[in-house]
Amino acid sequence: MIRSALLIAKKDLYSELKTKQVLATMIIFAGLVILVFSFAFDPANNTTKAVIPGVIWVIIVFSGILGLNRSFISEQRNDTMQGLMIAPMDASSIFLGKFLANFSMMLVVELVSLPFLFLLFDFQMYGGFGYLILVLMIGSFGFISIGTFLAALAANSKSSEMLLPLLLFPVTSPILIGAVQATKIILTNIEKLSSAMAWIQLISAYDVIFFVLCFILIENVLEV
Amino acid sequence: MSANLEREKGALSSSEPVAEKGILVPKILFGATVISILASIYLIFIYSSIEKTMGVVQKIFYYHVASAWCTFLAFFVTFIFSILFLAKRKRIFDTYAYVSAEIGVVFTTIVLTTGPIWAKSSWNTWWAWEPRLTTTLILWFIYMAYIMIRQMDGVWDKKARLASVFGIIGFIDVPIVFFAIRWWQSKFHPIVFGNGPSQKGGGIEPDMLVALLVSITALTLLYSYLLQKGVTLENMRIKVTQYKEKLREDLEN
Amino acid sequence: MIEISKLIKKADNKLILRGIDLKIGKGETVAILGPNGAGKSTLLKVLATLIKPTSGLVKINGLELRNNQMKIKKLQGYLPHSSLLYEHYSPLENLVFFGNLYGIKNAEEKAVELVKEVGLSFFLNEPVKNFSRGMIQRIAIARAIIHEPPLLLLDEPHTGLDQGAISILNNVILSMKAKGTTTLMVTHDFKQAADICDRIVIIKNGKVADDFRMEEKALDTVSEKYQLQVEGVS
Numbered sequence: 001m002i003r004s005a006l007l008i009a010k011k012d013l014y015s016e017l018k019t020k021q022v023l024a025t026m027i028i029f030a031g032l033v034i035l036v037f038s039f040a041f042d043p044a045n046n047t048t049k050a051v052i053p054g055v056i057w058v059i060i061v062f063s064g065i066l067g068l069n070r071s072f073i074s075e076q077r078n079d080t081m082q083g084l085m086i087a088p089m090d091a092s093s094i095f096l097g098k099f100l101a102n103f104s105m106m107l108v109v110e111l112v113s114l115p116f117l118f119l120l121f122d123f124q125m126y127g128g129f130g131y132l133i134l135v136l137m138i139g140s141f142g143f144i145s146i147g148t149f150l151a152a153l154a155a156n157s158k159s160s161e162m163l164l165p166l167l168l169f170p171v172t173s174p175i176l177i178g179a180v181q182a183t184k185i186i187l188t189n190i191e192k193l194s195s196a197m198a199w200i201q202l203i204s205a206y207d208v209i210f211f212v213l214c215f216i217l218i219e220n221v222l223e224v
Numbered sequence: 225m226s227a228n229l230e231r232e233k234g235a236l237s238s239s240e241p242v243a244e245k246g247i248l249v250p251k252i253l254f255g256a257t258v259i260s261i262l263a264s265i266y267l268i269f270i271y272s273s274i275e276k277t278m279g280v281v282q283k284i285f286y287y288h289v290a291s292a293w294c295t296f297l298a299f300f301v302t303f304i305f306s307i308l309f310l311a312k313r314k315r316i317f318d319t320y321a322y323v324s325a326e327i328g329v330v331f332t333t334i335v336l337t338t339g340p341i342w343a344k345s346s347w348n349t350w351w352a353w354e355p356r357l358t359t360t361l362i363l364w365f366i367y368m369a370y371i372m373i374r375q376m377d378g379v380w381d382k383k384a385r386l387a388s389v390f391g392i393i394g395f396i397d398v399p400i401v402f403f404a405i406r407w408w409q410s411k412f413h414p415i416v417f418g419n420g421p422s423q424k425g426g427g428i429e430p431d432m433l434v435a436l437l438v439s440i441t442a443l444t445l446l447y448s449y450l451l452q453k454g455v456t457l458e459n460m461r462i463k464v465t466q467y468k469e470k471l472r473e474d475l476e477n
Numbered sequence: 478m479i480e481i482s483k484l485i486k487k488a489d490n491k492l493i494l495r496g497i498d499l500k501i502g503k504g505e506t507v508a509i510l511g512p513n514g515a516g517k518s519t520l521l522k523v524l525a526t527l528i529k530p531t532s533g534l535v536k537i538n539g540l541e542l543r544n545n546q547m548k549i550k551k552l553q554g555y556l557p558h559s560s561l562l563y564e565h566y567s568p569l570e571n572l573v574f575f576g577n578l579y580g581i582k583n584a585e586e587k588a589v590e591l592v593k594e595v596g597l598s599f600f601l602n603e604p605v606k607n608f609s610r611g612m613i614q615r616i617a618i619a620r621a622i623i624h625e626p627p628l629l630l631l632d633e634p635h636t637g638l639d640q641g642a643i644s645i646l647n648n649v650i651l652s653m654k655a656k657g658t659t660t661l662m663v664t665h666d667f668k669q670a671a672d673i674c675d676r677i678v679i680i681k682n683g684k685v686a687d688d689f690r691m692e693e694k695a696l697d698t699v700s701e702k703y704q705l706q707v708e709g710v711s
Binding site: 146149150153156157158163166167169170171173177178181198199205206210213217220221223 | 366
């Protein structure tokens with residue numbers, strides 16, 4: 001199962017490497033979000049620092065949704081989804097493969113856009129860098145895993161680009177609340193690390209529950 | 225073709241006793257709903273005492289809490305029938321899940337309208353990002369999304385399958401949402417809310433409790449009546465499309 | 478090889494397959510003919526495990542379809558209307574990917590060999606999106622047989638192909654047949670059906686209307702029987 005999943009992930013990433021369509025769109029979009037925020041909140045103003053944790057997650061959520069939308073729609077051309085479904089593997093392998101591909105693309109986007117954000121807003125980090133990475137990882141993990149699942153679900157609809165955000169945002173609200181809070185504490189108030197850890201635990205619990213749930217339910221989604 | 229219809233009629237008349245039983249249940253439910261709603265209105269407005277600090281506005285609390293209860297009940301029913309549908313793949317389970325979700329959205333809307341009215345008088349603000357209210361709001365969004373899935377085009381079993389999956393995901397999400405919001409709020413505004421909004425915890429008068437319990441019973445009965453009615457309607461709709469299909473086929477051949 | 482009994486498929490209360498009974502022995506090449514909307518493609522999709530039947534029993538190689546999906550998927554190569562190929566991948570990359578998914582060893586060698594067999598070695602590394610319909614169909618058939626399946630399901634493989642492509646396709650099918658592969662082919666092309674198939678099944682309104690063996694390559698017989706079944710009766 002892992003082997004087929006890796007094959008699918010490799011296939012997706014390799015084709016992304018060839019076209020660079022989705023990744024480029026995601027990164028440019030992230031840049032635009034930063035730009036819009038710099039208009040909305042004056043970067044010269046000190047109070048702006050308070051919205052940085054929120055901005056980080058807005059970037060992740062919005063650029064993430066662009067990638068998620070493409071993930072299953074791209075399989076509709078030439079019905080390649082059928083090609084995957086008649087291959088000897090479980091539906092969960094397809095889910096896992098797609099998840100790995102989306103997750104790595106998300107990480108690339110974060111890697112490029114977040115330093116850019118800190119640079120443009122002249123943000124001084126006080127907290128531990130390692131903790132920030134941890135929050136980003138588990139937050140993105142949860143967001144992308146449930147996002148991949150719901151993208152597979154929404155791909156059945158003709159207007160899946162519109163449907164996906166409607167499905168995804170309310171369901172992922174605990175992750176967003178937790179991740180923003182934890183990021184805020186880590187970036188500005190590292191003394192309260194214990195409460196950040198509590199949030200991290202909440203997100204991890206969410207990640208585990210929904211990852212397992214997606215694994216069980218994906219078979220019902222990927223059925224013609 | 226007409227012979228075919230005759231045969232259908234025959235088949236229908238043979239199932240008469242079942243139909244009679246099918247009429248009795250909603251009648252009882254309807255009667256019970258009307259009586260209990262009238263009783264609850266009497267209890268709320270005449271029997272129970274007026275709350276000291278909030279005054280008459282507090283009366284909205286009975287239906288607010290009762291609707292909130294029905295909201296969770298409705299979505300729990302959706303959840304259960306979604307699981308049943310995925311396991312058994314019978315259309316009737318899906319119909320129950322769907323109708324229950326629709327009624328749930330209506331009750332959620334009631335909660336979300338009565339909530340701010342009450343909040344305005346008790347906290348002097350229309351909306352507070354209070355865990356219960358916020359969770360209800362997110363719940364409303366989740367089930368609107370559920371209904372959006374139902375509006376997709378395609379054959380019914382695909383829609384039913386996807387909606388069931390989302391019904392399960394959505395319901396499991398709700399407690400997590402609640403904890404996340406509760407935690408978020410208690411960390412940052414512990415003094416304002418804390419135990420505040422829990423009016424039940426704040427010691428409820430016995431006469432109020434009676435009124436509340438009767439209101440909850442009344443709305444639960446209303447919910448069951450609506451569910452029953454909705455499922456019957458939906459079944460009829462399915463039947464009609466079946467007959468249409470049959471007619472069309474007969475005309476073709 | 479394939480045993481189908483009382484297969485019924487409903488979609489939205491509409492019966493698409495209404496009780497198909499069919500037995501196909503190993504090594505047979507069977508053409509499925511029938512008017513549009515008769516349920517031919519649906520039948521193929523059920524066999525390919527893409528659609529769950531409403532009721533009825535399907536056995537492939539003695540394995541029940543419902544419970545042995547994994548094994549059955551390995552046994553068959555399925556070629557639907559669409560090519561199932563990734564557009565910006567070259568034939569080689571496409572075939573290697575699918576070969577690996579099916580878990581075959583030396584996928585690359587096999588892929589190169591197959592591309593050669595369908596006469597496109599010159600385009601081995603070109604992205605598929607620039608290909609013509611005929612070329613795509615040839616790569617698509619290569620994709621379907623990359624794991625050397627003992628059962629081949631083809632859905633209108635000849636549509637939109639020129640004579641050259643048709644003969645290459647037929648050669649591939651015949652060489653698979655020589656290896657003992659069972660082939661099930663939905664088609665509208667009587668000539669091709671008569672040419673390469675040794676049994677014809679006519680499906681009408683979700684039921685098997687006629688089922689006969691081909692003696693010689695008698696195109697006339699096929700047309701005659703088809704006329705009788707499909708146009709003559711109603």
